[in-house]
Amino acid sequence: MKIPVRIGTRKSVMALAQTEDIAKQLRAAASELDVEIVKFETVGDSDQISKLLPHGGKGGAFVAEIRAAVIAGQLQAAMHSLKDMPGNEDTPGLVIGATLARDPATDALVLREGLTLDELKKSRGKGYTIGTNAVRRAAYAKRLFPEVNVIHFRGAADTRIRKLDAREKQRLPDGGEVGPADALIMARAGLERVGFVDRIVHDFTPQEMLPSAGQGIVAVECAVDDWQTRRYLAMIDDPKSRLCCDAEREVLWVLNGHCNSPMAAHSTVNGAEMTLHASVLDEEGGLFIETTRSGPANRPRELGRAVGLDLLDKGAAAVIEKTRPE
Numbered sequence: 279m280k281i282p283v284r285i286g287t288r289k290s291v292m293a294l295a296q297t298e299d300i301a302k303q304l305r306a307a308a309s310e311l312d313v314e315i316v317k318f319e320t321v322g323d324s325d326q327i328s329k330l331l332p333h334g335g336k337g338g339a340f341v342a343e344i345r346a347a348v349i350a351g352q353l354q355a356a357m358h359s360l361k362d363m364p365g366n367e368d369t370p371g372l373v374i375g376a377t378l379a380r381d382p383a384t385d386a387l388v389l390r391e392g393l394t395l396d397e398l399k400k401s402r403g404k405g406y407t408i409g410t411n412a413v414r415r416a417a418y419a420k421r422l423f424p425e426v427n428v429i430h431f432r433g434a435a436d437t438r439i440r441k442l443d444a445r446e447k448q449r450l451p452d453g454g455e456v457g458p459a460d461a462l463i464m465a466r467a468g469l470e471r472v473g474f475v476d477r478i479v480h481d482f483t484p485q486e487m488l489p490s491a492g493q494g495i496v497a498v499e500c501a502v503d504d505w506q507t508r509r510y511l512a513m514i515d516d517p518k519s520r521l522c523c524d525a526e527r528e529v530l531w532v533l534n535g536h537c538n539s540p541m542a543a544h545s546t547v548n549g550a551e552m553t554l555h556a557s558v559l560d561e562e563g564g565l566f567i568e569t570t571r572s573g574p575a576n577r578p579r580e581l582g583r584a585v586g587l588d589l590l591d592k593g594a595a596a597v598i599e600k601t602r603p604e
């Protein structure tokens with residue numbers, strides 16, 4: 279008898295590619311599974327103009343509806359980009375049943391035709407515009423290109439590139455317009471998944487631009503008490519990804535990291551040891567609170583906790599409070 283696994287996802291190109299990956303791995307792990315992908319259109323997808331916060335942030339916009347369907351038993355699983363999952367709250371009744379093997383966690387630079395990285399560096403960004411919606415990317419961009427103009431820019435990964443190439447202006451919630459952008463900063467993993475790797479002009483090192491917690495990891499969420507699904511998801515759980523997930527998200531937990539927090543956390547596993555870098559940045563990019571620690575790889579949360587407490591000792595709380603939405 280076939281065992282049903284219905285996986286809910288947003289229907290962007292990137293989200294579908296990620297869900298196909300989960301489906302493929304589940305089918306390979308257990309031939310008795312009947313895996314079905316269920317596409318949701320969320321408030322966040324249909325409203326491309328306003329900033330995300332009015333919908334409850336990234337988590338609220340993209341995630342709430344799909345989660346409700348898992349809790350109601352209409353779906354067995356939900357696909358998430360781990361980096362979009364709020365790190366300052368649990369969802370009662372749900373658990374991350376699998377973290378897939380990590381794709382590159384770093385960010386990449388995409389330029390419009392006619393502009394080069396050399397020119398952007400030489401000019402210190404003067405006269406150019408970078409589009410991003412992430413406070414973290416804006417802060418690092420200003421550290422790398424101090425005179426660049428960072429504008430609010432959103433949309434699915436493939437849509438952003440299309441807007442860059444068409445030199446389209448970006449409409450703002452208040453009715454105004456900004457842009458067009460000369461450059462975009464996007465996750466390499468996302469660009470790979472939507473087929474735009476050939477547009478990457480530069481891969482930022484983690485030293486240049488520390489990735490966001492969970493970046494590059496696809497997470498599969500399921501109901502806590504659905505033991506059957508949990509058993510199958512455990513088969514595709516990647517142990518290294520899980521360690522990084524636990525360490526990086528512990529930093530968010532300690533710092534009460536919400537959807538648009540100006541923070542970064544990135545860990546690597548090396549044999550029996552893991553290293554975790556994390557930072558908290560002020561919105562103008564002037565102040566970077568940074569810390570790094572290593573510890574035993576089998577105690578990721580302890581490492582995350584120590585790093586989070588280090589950041590608090592260095593004054594992180596005041597910086598985070600400044601960007602908290604009302």
Ligand SMILES: NCc1[nH]cc(CCC(=O)O)c1CC(=O)O
Pocket residue numbers: 359360361362435463464465467468492493494495496
């Ligand atoms: N916020 C959208 C989002 N969520 C996950 C990724 C990239 C893929 C990943 O990090 O897993 C992206 C696109 C981007 O940040 O450029």
